[in-house]
Amino acid sequence: MVEAQTGMKKLIPTMVVVVILIAGWVYAANQNYFREEEAEQAKLLGISSADIQAITLHEGTEDKSGTGKGAGTDSDAVSTLELKDGVWHMTDPKDYPLNEYSVGSWLDAVSSAEQEMVVEESPKDVAKYGLGTAATRLDIKVKDGRDFKLAIGSQLPAGDAHYVQVNSGAVVAVKNDAVANIALTRRQLLDTTPFNMDESNVRTLEWEGEESSWMLKASAEGDTASEHSWTLNGKTIKAEDAISLSSQIKNLTTADDVRKASDLKNAIPRSTLSAQQQVNGKAVTGVYRLLTTSSEPDTIWVITPDGEWAYGLDAASLKEVEKYAEKLKTSTASSEPAK
Structure with missing residues (x-):
């Protein structure tokens, strides 16, 4: 009899653990921790x-x-x-x-x-x-x-x-x-990129502004941007450098909702980008105006060629593009043979 009681006492902790495990399993199942009985996808x-x-x-x-x-x-x-x-x-x-x-x-x-x-x-x-x-x-x-x-x-x-x-x-x-x-x-x-360009279609990019001015041109030969011959201000540059410059411009994105261009008040002209592309055999030119406002000095507003929309770009990002263009200009000038 004593031995039986002793055995029962030894079983009590085990039974408590089993009860706790069962309760935990029931709770988890009710909370969808287990997915064995999922219905067929619909x-x-x-x-x-x-x-x-x-x-x-x-x-x-x-x-x-x-x-x-x-x-x-x-x-x-x-x-x-x-x-x-x-x-x-x-x-x-x-x-x-x-x-x-x-x-x-x-x-x-x-x-x-x-x-x-x-x-x-x-x-x-x-x-x-x-x-x-x-x-x-x-x-x-x-x-x-x-x-x-x-x-x-x-x-x-x-x-x-x-x-x-x-x-x-x-x-x-x-x-x-x-x-x-x-x-x-x-x-x-939303379309958050103001510059609607395809590198393979680009024939001329002309940037005019106080900080930087340059003209990038592609030859008519070749079907892709890497197959074109490129010049920057009339001097030959590598295709990868030309593609990098145009891609940096194309990939600039607004960090906020687009605005109606008419909503910009007292905007000051900063620079322009004229982009000529060959689309379906026709030359298409779009002129983008870049503006600043005194109320938002860290933002440069890009007005789309149709004059309807204004995209606010981070001024620092756009200045990086200008620095890269100036770097390419310097490298092409230094690579010219001395006369």
């Missing part, structure tokens, strides 16, 4: 990108980074895009120029997103999933008149997916990669 919306006619993005303030370090944005910025005559336009807050590639990729991501599993079929409290007012939301209109309201919440405890809800339906899990391609910001959809 399309989140069941539409194609060609079906989408309009889409409104509410950026929200919920953290989508997965770092848990707080909100992803400071305010609920709202942007509306509409398809008109086969071309996407931003209609709210302004008709900002769009990056067609970025918009196309975004619509593909929205239409192709898949749900991994159903988390809760009939949720009564969506706030616990991050699907309250802080959520990123998309209001989508499609050709057949249907509307979809898609909300993206916080991450699942497992960290590999986000809670998502469509039209106040079930809360489902959507993989992080898919969410990252859907929950964009307005700036990610």
Whole structure:
């Protein structure tokens, strides 16, 4: 009898551990730590990108980074895009120029997103999933008149997916990669590069300003930029140096929303860039005006050739381009044979 009681006492700690483990497993399962019983993947919306006619993005303030370090944005910025005559336009807050590639990729991501599993079929409290007012939301209109309201919440405890809800339906899990391609910001959809150039098409770039003046020219021979012969102020330079200079200009991007050129007041001319390109057998020239304002001395505003938009560039970045051009001028001058 004593031996039996002693044996039972020895089993008690083991039984306590087993009970704790079972309770922990049940909690973890309820929190979706385990994914063994995932439902078969299904399309989140069941539409194609060609079906989408309009889409409104509410950026929200919920953290989508997965770092848990707080909100992803400071305010609920709202942007509306509409398809008109086969071309996407931003209609709210302004008709900002769009990056067609970025918009196309975004619509593909929205239409192709898949749900991994159903988390809760009939949720009564969506706030616990991050699907309250802080959520990123998309209001989508499609050709057949249907509307979809898609909300993206916080991450699942497992960290590999986000809670998502469509039209106040079930809360489902959507993989992080898919969410990252859907929950964009307005700036990610805008055309942020003012200089519309293709190095292979460039025939002449002429920069005129107080800090730097030069002319870069390409020969007509060759189909690519590396096959052209290049001169800077009439002196031969390497193709890679010419491509580097034009690429540095082309890749300058604005750090903020684009402005209407008419909104710039008391702007002072700084320099101009005239870009001549050969496009579909025709010579096309665009003149970009670079301006400064006393209120924003660290920003140089680039006015597009149509005179409609102003892109604010970091003055230091643009000065680096000017320094590089001056360096090329110096190197070509020093390489000239002495007379």
